[in-house]
Amino acid sequence: MRDFLWLAWGSIAAHRLRSALxxxxxxxxxASVILLTSLGEGTRLAILSEFTQFGxxxxxxxxxxIQTTGVPGALGATVRKLTIEDAEAxxxxxxxxxxxxxxxxxxxxxxxxxxxxxxxxGVTSEVPRVWRFEVGQGRFLPSGDPRRGAPLAVLGPxxxxxxxxxxxxxxxxxxxxxxxxxxxxxxxxxxxxxxLDIDDSAYVPVASAQSLFNADExxxxxxxxxxGVPAAAVKKRVRRALILRxxxxxxxxxxxxxxxxxxxxxxLGVVTLAVGGIGAISLLVGAIGILTxxxxxxxxxxxxxxxxxxxxxxxAQVVRLFLVEAALLSLAGGTVGLLAGIGAGWLLRLAVPAxxxxxxxxxxxxxxxxxxxxxxSAGVLPARRAAALDPVEALRAD
Amino acid sequence: MSFRDLLAYSAGALRGHRLxxxxxxxxxxxxxASVVLLTSLGEGARTYVTGEFASLGSNLLIVTPGKxxxxxxxxxxxxxxxxxxxxxxxxIARRVRQVRRVAPLSFGAAPAAVGxxxxxxxxxxxxxxxxxxxxxxxxxxxxxxxxxxxxxGPVCVIxxxxxxxxxxxxxxxxxxxxxxxERFRVVGVMxxxxxxxxxxxxxxxxxxxxxxxxxFNRAGLFRLLIEVGSHEEIPAAKKAxIEVLRARxxxxxxxxxxxxxxVLxxxxxxxxxxxxxxxxxxxxxxxxxxxxIMNVMLVSVSERTxxxxxxxxxxxxxRQVVAVFLVEAAILSAAGGAAGLVVAFAATRTFTAVYPGFPIEPPTWAVAAAxxxxxxxxxxxxxxxxxxxxxxxxxxxxxxx
Numbered sequence: 064m065r066d067f068l069w070l071a072w073g074s075i076a077a078h079r080l081r082s083a084l085x086x087x088x089x090x091x092x093x094a095s096v097i098l099l100t101s102l103g104e105g106t107r108l109a110i111l112s113e114f115t116q117f118g119x120x121x122x123x124x125x126x127x128x129i130q131t132t133g134v135p136g137a138l139g140a141t142v143r144k145l146t147i148e149d150a151e152a153x154x155x156x157x158x159x160x161x162x163x164x165x166x167x168x169x170x171x172x173x174x175x176x177x178x179x180x181x182x183x184x185g186v187t188s189e190v191p192r193v194w195r196f197e198v199g200q201g202r203f204l205p206s207g208d209p210r211r212g213a214p215l216a217v218l219g220p221x222x223x224x225x226x227x228x229x230x231x232x233x234x235x236x237x238x239x240x241x242x243x244x245x246x247x248x249x250x251x252x253x254x255x256x257x258x259l260d261i262d263d264s265a266y267v268p269v270a271s272a273q274s275l276f277n278a279d280e281x282x283x284x285x286x287x288x289x290x291g292v293p294a295a296a297v298k299k300r301v302r303r304a305l306i307l308r309x310x311x312x313x314x315x316x317x318x319x320x321x322x323x324x325x326x327x328x329x330x331l332g333v334v335t336l337a338v339g340g341i342g343a344i345s346l347l348v349g350a351i352g353i354l355t356x357x358x359x360x361x362x363x364x365x366x367x368x369x370x371x372x373x374x375x376x377x378x379a380q381v382v383r384l385f386l387v388e389a390a391l392l393s394l395a396g397g398t399v400g401l402l403a404g405i406g407a408g409w410l411l412r413l414a415v416p417a418x419x420x421x422x423x424x425x426x427x428x429x430x431x432x433x434x435x436x437x438x439x440s441a442g443v444l445p446a447r448r449a450a451a452l453d454p455v456e457a458l459r460a461d
Numbered sequence: 462m463s464f465r466d467l468l469a470y471s472a473g474a475l476r477g478h479r480l481x482x483x484x485x486x487x488x489x490x491x492x493x494a495s496v497v498l499l500t501s502l503g504e505g506a507r508t509y510v511t512g513e514f515a516s517l518g519s520n521l522l523i524v525t526p527g528k529x530x531x532x533x534x535x536x537x538x539x540x541x542x543x544x545x546x547x548x549x550x551x552x553i554a555r556r557v558r559q560v561r562r563v564a565p566l567s568f569g570a571a572p573a574a575v576g577x578x579x580x581x582x583x584x585x586x587x588x589x590x591x592x593x594x595x596x597x598x599x600x601x602x603x604x605x606x607x608x609x610x611x612x613x614g615p616v617c618v619i620x621x622x623x624x625x626x627x628x629x630x631x632x633x634x635x636x637x638x639x640x641x642x643e644r645f646r647v648v649g650v651m652x653x654x655x656x657x658x659x660x661x662x663x664x665x666x667x668x669x670x671x672x673x674x675x676x677f678n679r680a681g682l683f684r685l686l687i688e689v690g691s692h693e694e695i696p697a698a699k700k701a702x703i704e705v706l707r708a709r710x711x712x713x714x715x716x717x718x719x720x721x722x723x724v725l726x727x728x729x730x731x732x733x734x735x736x737x738x739x740x741x742x743x744x745x746x747x748x749x750x751x752x753x754i755m756n757v758m759l760v761s762v763s764e765r766t767x768x769x770x771x772x773x774x775x776x777x778x779x780r781q782v783v784a785v786f787l788v789e790a791a792i793l794s795a796a797g798g799a800a801g802l803v804v805a806f807a808a809t810r811t812f813t814a815v816y817p818g819f820p821i822e823p824p825t826w827a828v829a830a831a832x833x834x835x836x837x838x839x840x841x842x843x844x845x846x847x848x849x850x851x852x853x854x855x856x857x858x859x860x861x862x
Contacts, residue, residue, distance in 0.1 A: 084756040088749040095745045144678075169527035171713060180715070241711075277544065277680065312572060314581070341739055344495050345746035348488040352753035355484040359760050 071388035074360070085356045086396035088349030089437065093400025093430050094407060096342045100426050101408050103335025105419030110331065114324055116253075118195050121320040122298060124153075124284040124305065144280035145315060147209050147269060149308055153284060156300045158292040161189040163285045164209060164269050168276040170240040172218075172265050174226040181222055182264045183239060185272020193287040201233045201248035204268055212271035216244035221262040223249045239265060240275045294319045346433070349396070350441045357389050357445035368449050369457025378450040385449050389442025390435055397434025401427060471789040474761070482793060485757045488750030489797025489838060490804065493831045495743040497805035497823050503736025505821030510728050520561075520692045521594070522699055523719040524685035524706070543710040544681025547610050547670065556705050559689045559698035564591040565610075566684040567673040573666065574639045575627040582623065583665045584640060586673020588613075594688045597662065602634050602649030605669060613669020617645035621653035622663040640666065641676050695720055747834065750797070751842035758790050758846035769850050770858025779851040786850050790843025791836050798835025802828060 075082045126145050150164035166185035171178050188206035190196055203217055216237055223232050232246045244267060253261050273279060288297040298317050306313050361368070368381060408420050475482045526545045550565045567586035572579060589607035591597065597604060604618055617638055624633055633647045651662050674680065689698040699718055707714055762769070769782060805823055813820045 081756060081759065084752055084759070087752050091745060091749050091752070095742065099742065169715070171715065279678075314570065314572070338739070338742065341495070341499070341742050342745065344491060344743055345749040348491055348746045348749040348753065351484055351488045351491075352749065352756065355481055355753060355757060356760075358484070359481060359757070 067387045071391050085352055088352040089393050089396025090400040092346030092349040093397045094404035096339050097404030098407055099342045100339045101420050101422040104423055105421040107331040109419040119320055120288050120290055122286040125316050150284045156304050158288050158297040159286055160289050161193050161287040163187055163189050163193050164281045165283050166269050166272040166281050173238040177226050179225050184266045185269040197251040199249050199251035203248055209269050212268050214244045215247050217248040217266040219250050219262040219264045220252045350437045353441040361445045361449045365457045368452050369454050372454035381450045382446040385446035386442045390438040393434045393438025397431055401430050467788050485754050485793050486797035488753045489794045490800040492747035492750045493798045493801025493835055494804040496740050497827050497831050499739045499743050500827040501809050501821045501823045504824045507732045519721055520689045521721050522687040525717050543715050552705050557701040559694040561690050562590040562594050562688040564594045564686040565670045565682045567670055568683040569677040571640045578627050585667050586670040594686045598652040600650045600652040613671045615645050616648045618649040618667040620651050620663040620665045624650050751838040755842040762846045762850045766858045769853050770855050773855035782851040783847040786847035787843045791839035794839030795836045
């Protein structure tokens, strides 16, 4: 094998420009596939971390039934509604730790002369635990009977800044939808969630939100379940408890965070695969380049092949010689391409620091394996052409 | 040497190495075919989406309750301090001059039953105006009767798929459908429409809007669809609607007005960007194909050293030698481009035959660009080998074995 590598290297080195250009095709192909899949993988991880910032043993109940995947309850109403009573009943389900009934709407929040239209969340005291939100100043909504409202509000940091600037907001009053609320807390910054600024919002007791929006129903119920309990078991019990309360109708959808993450993972995986696949077209063209050059090389080296055969090399050995040469070319191209792809990603990162980019180790292994395979399969035809040469005829060739 | 001689000479040289020429050409063909195919798919998607929106009419305003200043998109949640009410609908119809039709929309899901057959159904509460606004075609019977907004009989119009599932193809006219706890008489069936963006009318039941509000125990509407006389009147109508609604909502602008234009241009931009990105990625393969052509041409120059020496000795100028090899490279890549276009056309034809609902066709500009690009790839990557050839010293070249 060492001899084969040495011979192959010799013939590659003899035609430097030609070999370099042949390799360049593979370099471009591997580099673009590596760059694209790194981008895809980075995006996937970035989105996953956006979701897991809310915790993973989370379960959501939404109104309306959706069989296919999608956003349930995004449209309109249902005949039977999700109520605060439903949420309270779920507290007694085994494995459920915390329950947050949610009634949201958009309303104008005003303080003095300033006002701003934001999303107002009607929730309960459990939010910091269930959504893993932290309070920056003051405290969150007090616990107590969720059916009773209170004129208390907690502001998101963006909203607080817009309304009060640097001044203290605690103990001040804001008007939400024309009613007065006492500010008792400001949340710690949490950032964006899928493009929506979650810091630009206000939290009020769920019953207050319902009367504000003149609605007696909830948009949904979020559930935190115990870490040790399997999600499927809790989900089953939650469904059973709600169906019982809804007179046998399953007019709601329960989904766990894990299920949602699975769907997202699958979708993003397919997108990455598709984009990487389109990028791989150049790899195919690069392989054709190797095939062409090896074919030419066999034609040029007819006399040499005849000599090798005449001194006793078998056909299999000739085949192997050319296969090794093709594989070497392609593997070298793949290695350079890998470095170029990672380097280009690094440069991109310098230009756009926010760009999610991650080159998984398995991508690197796959890139090298693919380039080796590309070389071997591109080498098959020329190698067989070389082996098929008749030694006597070949020796006589010019 | 005339241009025709040049062509003939280069074509002859290529014919001498059929396989080699074929392989170099194949690279360009693959590149061009994939770029053209991807742009066709992207363009097809864009045409499809714009067509779907245009079928809603370009003179439509959509009012949704709630407003957020942060996202600028339609609000996620359909609750706001002031509901959009039937009173708002009447006020707009009466006070905004440009309005031709206003259709209120209330949405929800309800269990529906006919005899023993039951399923969950999307129920839309609206008025007779909706038929005109959304161009609803009626299969049998008629649409919701016109009449007082605040009153509506217990009648319903069902989608084609609902008819199949609840009535199993029997005549549903005059029959009773139970929605929740209420009974509705079927007065019409909507003609099947197939896939459509937004509302799938085939799987829907329409009832008078007051009945829907009662069924779902709601005061507020999900949406208002406003059709104005012509596209030019949209800005004026939008302003007038804002004024009327603000006056009714205690001076607050707690609603959002969308026009088809804004939705359409956003969609169009996103799809165009996506198409460009994918086509760009595919175009990388053209570079690789170009490198392949360059390589083959370099080999060809070194093989034909003696021939070039002879040409030069006969008095052919450097410029002409360059032309010979450039033309050869251009022929290679142009032929590859032509082959790629043929493949792309065949593939789109097949695709359209398999999915007649989503016709795709290579856009004219993409075809023209493919032709130009494939020739330029040859010229660009042929330059180096051609100059290589031109620089050869005639005497030394002739002396080479």
